Amino acid sequence: MKNCTKLVLVFFLIPAVLFGQSKKGAKGGDKIEKLKAEAVAAVEANKEQAQQINDMLFSFAELGFQEEESFKYLTTLLEKEGFTVKKGVAGIPTAWIATWGSGKPLIAVGSDIDCIPKASQKPGVAYKDPIVEGAPGHGEGHNSGQALNIVAVLAVKKLMEREKIPGTLMLWPGVAEELVGTKAFYIRDGYFKDVDACIFTHVGNNLGVSWGDNGYNGLVSVRFNFEGQAAHAAGAPWRGRSALDAVELMNIGWNFRREHLELTQRSHYVISDGGDQPNVVPSKAAVWYYFRERTYPKIKKLFETGVKMAEGAALMTDTKFTYEILGSAWPVHTNRPIAAAMYDNIKKVGLPTWTDDDQLLARASQLELQAPKVEGLAVKLDSMGMPTSTAPVVMMGGQAMTPMGGGSDDIADISWSLPTIVLRYPSNIPGLPGHHWANAISMATPIAHKGIVAGAKAEAMTLLDMLLKPEIIKEAWAYYKDEQTKDIKYESLITSKEQPAIYLNKKIMTEFKPKLEKFYYDPSKYKTYLEQLGIKYPTVRDDQREAVKKEVEKAAAKVSSSSR
Ligand SMILES: [Zn+2]
Numbered sequence: 252m253k254n255c256t257k258l259v260l261v262f263f264l265i266p267a268v269l270f271g272q273s274k275k276g277a278k279g280g281d282k283i284e285k286l287k288a289e290a291v292a293a294v295e296a297n298k299e300q301a302q303q304i305n306d307m308l309f310s311f312a313e314l315g316f317q318e319e320e321s322f323k324y325l326t327t328l329l330e331k332e333g334f335t336v337k338k339g340v341a342g343i344p345t346a347w348i349a350t351w352g353s354g355k356p357l358i359a360v361g362s363d364i365d366c367i368p369k370a371s372q373k374p375g376v377a378y379k380d381p382i383v384e385g386a387p388g389h390g391e392g393h394n395s396g397q398a399l400n401i402v403a404v405l406a407v408k409k410l411m412e413r414e415k416i417p418g419t420l421m422l423w424p425g426v427a428e429e430l431v432g433t434k435a436f437y438i439r440d441g442y443f444k445d446v447d448a449c450i451f452t453h454v455g456n457n458l459g460v461s462w463g464d465n466g467y468n469g470l471v472s473v474r475f476n477f478e479g480q481a482a483h484a485a486g487a488p489w490r491g492r493s494a495l496d497a498v499e500l501m502n503i504g505w506n507f508r509r510e511h512l513e514l515t516q517r518s519h520y521v522i523s524d525g526g527d528q529p530n531v532v533p534s535k536a537a538v539w540y541y542f543r544e545r546t547y548p549k550i551k552k553l554f555e556t557g558v559k560m561a562e563g564a565a566l567m568t569d570t571k572f573t574y575e576i577l578g579s580a581w582p583v584h585t586n587r588p589i590a591a592a593m594y595d596n597i598k599k600v601g602l603p604t605w606t607d608d609d610q611l612l613a614r615a616s617q618l619e620l621q622a623p624k625v626e627g628l629a630v631k632l633d634s635m636g637m638p639t640s641t642a643p644v645v646m647m648g649g650q651a652m653t654p655m656g657g658g659s660d661d662i663a664d665i666s667w668s669l670p671t672i673v674l675r676y677p678s679n680i681p682g683l684p685g686h687h688w689a690n691a692i693s694m695a696t697p698i699a700h701k702g703i704v705a706g707a708k709a710e711a712m713t714l715l716d717m718l719l720k721p722e723i724i725k726e727a728w729a730y731y732k733d734e735q736t737k738d739i740k741y742e743s744l745i746t747s748k749e750q751p752a753i754y755l756n757k758k759i760m761t762e763f764k765p766k767l768e769k770f771y772y773d774p775s776k777y778k779t780y781l782e783q784l785g786i787k788y789p790t791v792r793d794d795q796r797e798a799v800k801k802e803v804e805k806a807a808a809k810v811s812s813s814s815r
Contacts, residue, residue: 279719283715283716283719283720286410286414286715286719287596287599287711287712287715289410290403290406290407290410290708290711290712290714290715291406291600291708291711291712293405293406293409293410293711294402294403294406294704294707294708294711295704295708297402297405297406298402298700298704300398300401300402300405301398301399301401301402301700301703301704301707302398302700302703302779303398303772303774304325304328304397304398304401304402305394305395305398305694305695305699305700305703306394306695306772306774306779306780307324307771307772307774308321308324308325308364308389308393308394308395308397308398309374309389309394309691309694309695309772309780310695310767310770310771310772310780311324311394311767311771312366312371312382312386312387312388312389312763312767313364313365313366313387313760314365314366314367314368314387314429314755314756314759314760315365315426315427315428315429315430315432315755315756316343316345316365316426316427316430316432316751316752316753316754316755316756316757317345317756317757317759317760318345318364318365318424318426318427319344319345320771321345321364321397321424322338322344322345322346322347322424325347325364325397325401325424326338326347326349328401329349329401329422330349332351332401332405332408333351333408334349334350334351334422335349335350335351336348336349337349337350340437340440340442341433341436341437341439341440341442341751342436342440342750342751342753343426343427343433343436343751343753344753345364345424345426346423346424346426346433346437347423347424348421348422348423348442349421349422349423350419350420350421350422351404351408351419351420352408352411352417352418352419352420353417353418353419354417354418354419355417355418355419355447356418356419356447356448356717356718356721356724357418357419357421357445357446357447358418358419358420358421358446358447358448358449358450358714358717358718359421359422359423359443359446359448359449359450359665360400360403360404360420360421360422360423360449360450360451360452360710360714361396361400361422361423361424361425361449361450361451361452361662361665362393362395362396362397362399362400362424362425362451362452362453363391363393363396363424363425363426363428363453364393364394364396364397364424364425364426364428365393365425365426365427365428365429365430366387366388366389366390366391366393366394366429367387367388367389367390367391367429367686367687367690368387368756368759369385369386369387369388369688370387370388370389370390370391370686370687370688370690370691371383371384371385371386371387371388371688371691372388372390372688372689372691372692373784373786373790374691374692374693374694374695374696374699374780374781374784374786375612375692375693375695375696375781375786375787375788375789375790376692376786376789376790377612377615377616377619377692377789377790377791377792377795378615378619378791378792378795379688379689380790381688382767382770382784383763383766383767383770385763386763386766386767387759387760387763387767388688388691389690389691389694389695390686390687390688390689390690390691391429391454391685391686391690392454392678392679392690392691392693392694392699393425393428393454394694394695394699395454395676395678395694395699395702395703396452396453396454397422397424398703399452399676399703399706399707399710400422400452400707400710401422402703402704402707403706403707403708403710403711403714404420404422404711404714406707406711407420407711407714407715407718408420410715411718416718416719417718418718420714421446423437423442425451425661425662427578427751427752427755427756428660428661429686430472430577430578430752430755430756431470431472431578431579431580431659431660431661432472432577432578432661432751432752432755433578433661433751434580434661434662434663434664434665435578435579435580435661435664435743435744435745436745436749436751437664437665438664438665438668438743439743439745439747443665443668443669446669447669447670447724447728448586448589448669448670448671448717448724448727449665449666449669449670449671449672450589450593450671450672450674450710450713450714451662451665451666451671451672451673451674452673452674452675452676452706452710453660453662453673453674453675454675454676454678454679454694454699454702455675455676455677455678455679456628456629456675456677456679456680456681456682457602457629457632457633457675457677457681458597458600458601458602458632458633458674458675458676458677458702458705458706458709459594459597459632459633459635459636459674459675460585460590460593460594460597460635460636460672460673460674460675461585461590461635461636461637461672461673462585462586462587462590462591462635462636462637462638462672463584463585463587463637463638463639464582464583464584464638464639465582465583465584465585465636465639465673466639466657467582467583467657467658467659467660467663468515468516468517468543468544468545468550468582468656468657468658468659469543469544469545469546469547469550469579469580469581469582469583469659469663469744470517470541470542470543470544470550470578470579470580470659471541471542471550471551471553471554471576471578471579471744472539472540472541472576472577472578472579473539473540473542473554473557473574473575473576473577474523474537474538474539474540474574474575474577475498475501475537475538475539475540475557475561475572475573475574476524476535476536476537476572476573476574476575477494477495477497477498477501477535477536477537477538477561477564477565477568477570477571477572478494478534478535478570478571478572478573479491479492479493479494479496479497479532479533479534479535479536479568479569479570479571480492480532480534481531481532481533481534482531482532483530483531483532484529484530484531484532485530488532491532491534492532492534492568492569492570493526493532493533493536493568493570494526494533494534494535494536494568494570495525495526495533495536496564496567496568496570497536497561497564497565497567497568497570497572498522498525498536498537498538498564500563500564500567500568501538501560501561501563501564502520502522502538504560504563504564505518505520505540505557505560508556508560512553512556513544513549514655514656515544515545515549515655515656516542516543516544516549516553516656517541517543517544517656517657518540518541518542518543518553518557519540519541520538520539520540520541521538521539522536522537522538522539523537523538523539524536524537539577540557542554542557543656543659544656545582545656546582547581547582547739547742547744550744551744558574561574575749575752576744576745576746576749577752577755578661578752579661579664579743579744579745580659580660580661580662580663580664580744581661581663581664581666581667581741581744582659582663583659583660583662583663583666583673584663584666584667584735585666585671585672585673586666586670586671586672586727586730586731586735587730587734588670588723588726588727588729588730589670589671589672589713589717589723589727590635590636590672591635592713592716592717592720592723593672593674593709593710593713594635596708596709596712596713596716597632597709598632599709599712600705600708600709600712601632601705602629602630602631602632602677602705603677603701603702603704603705604701605627605628605630605698605701606697608697608788608789609628609696609697609698609701609789610627610628611789611791611796611799612680612692612693612696612698612788612789612791613627613628613680613681613693613698614626614627614799614802614803615789615791615792615795615796615798615799616680616683616689616692616693617680617681617682617683618795618798618799618802619689619795620682620683620684620687620689622681622682622683623682624681624682625682625799625802625806626681626682626806628677628680628681628698629677629681658685660673664741664743667735667736667741668741669731670724670727670728670730670731674706674709674710674713675706676702676703676705676706676709677698677701677702677705677706678693678694678698678699678700678701678702678703678706679693679694679698679699679702680692680693680698695779695780695781696781696788696789697788770784
């Protein structure tokens, strides 16, 4: 109800002059509604392009910093559509910024493009069935956001041209989001300094938006490099100083310390270099940590504790160490006025209509992965996400809980630098583990395609709001200045000396790219990627089909008994 009142008020505040009307502001509102309806129709008419972009990026399956094919494909497409594309921004070969239009406002629209190691999976198949065994895959659904943004922006661009609406649209990719490896560098290097507002899109299980502290952790990604002395591991082990020993002792120290850390922290590591072969005492070894916490000071403290562990390990083993910061992210905080505008549009769009096939794939996947609930795809819109100090958050994996920490996204560094929101759209299946092959199941199927189209409609409408109602951006900055950053000022976790770690994942992609190339999507021959792979939609085993039937019957019986 409150939102409706606000909406009516907003309509009366629109500068009538924008529409060549001198009398009734409400007519300006009517005009915006008419333009929004046109944008929605344009997105609907262009849904094949959305599907193609989505399926194409899915088939490239590129890990962070190695998104070469995605880079070529997206920048070529945007240049064809009349955008000016700056390539290799912030010293990152696969990063780009595409702009179109002129003057203010400058609105940035972004989404991630990288995928997950070892998550290769055939779309539309409700059990593990990789396209290429061991290869990377879109087990986070980052293949979908650019498709959404591009069709939304193209629909709005057409209207801006016809109606001579002033403003600049900027499209950009989150490169290496899984490594939180780039967005703090975009900010540090000034690529967002003139941007008035940013809409970011991320795949989810519902069409939604939040504002305030989103309940995420921020993090710093650090690799500790130890150096010792090589020696014959049997002939003269006393002459060696093992760098691997240092890594193991650092991890032991950390794992004991873990008990005495705050419950909101998350920390995890991989040994990225454990030596070469057993008969040579490892002279070099490295361990790569993510230190996550709820606030910037806590992240810094956790990191300092990590450095102490490394010092202790070096002392015990008579080795030396250095560390490198490979990425960073603040905890996400998003903008209230823009979220409110987006949520009004989300309510107008509503959720996609799912078919029985979509629901069967979703439920079979939920059963296969032992999801907390076998509930299929979302059929009821989420309420607007509230700041986590007052509302429980739904964590990945489906449990609702008070904010105890969790994942991170470096969109935070943008959200702390200018008014930003994150639009979530229903292209994935609820209740899956995340960063997992199963999260790729829906990502080149009608579920993903419909989720993108719904998201693109809400985004196109919100872009029109921001272009035609200057008070939204004014209010957004007031929220940013007077509330969000009143007591907390953004300081990056990276300094002027850090460089983006663009070499990461190179080895893995060199191994898998030739194998994946054979499966790149060819839209000139196949309508969809499912068709190209010859996958019957949905592909479920007989036992899965039976189990889903039982689950649905059980749920129906529960409803009828509770309504008695
Ligand atoms: Zn993500």
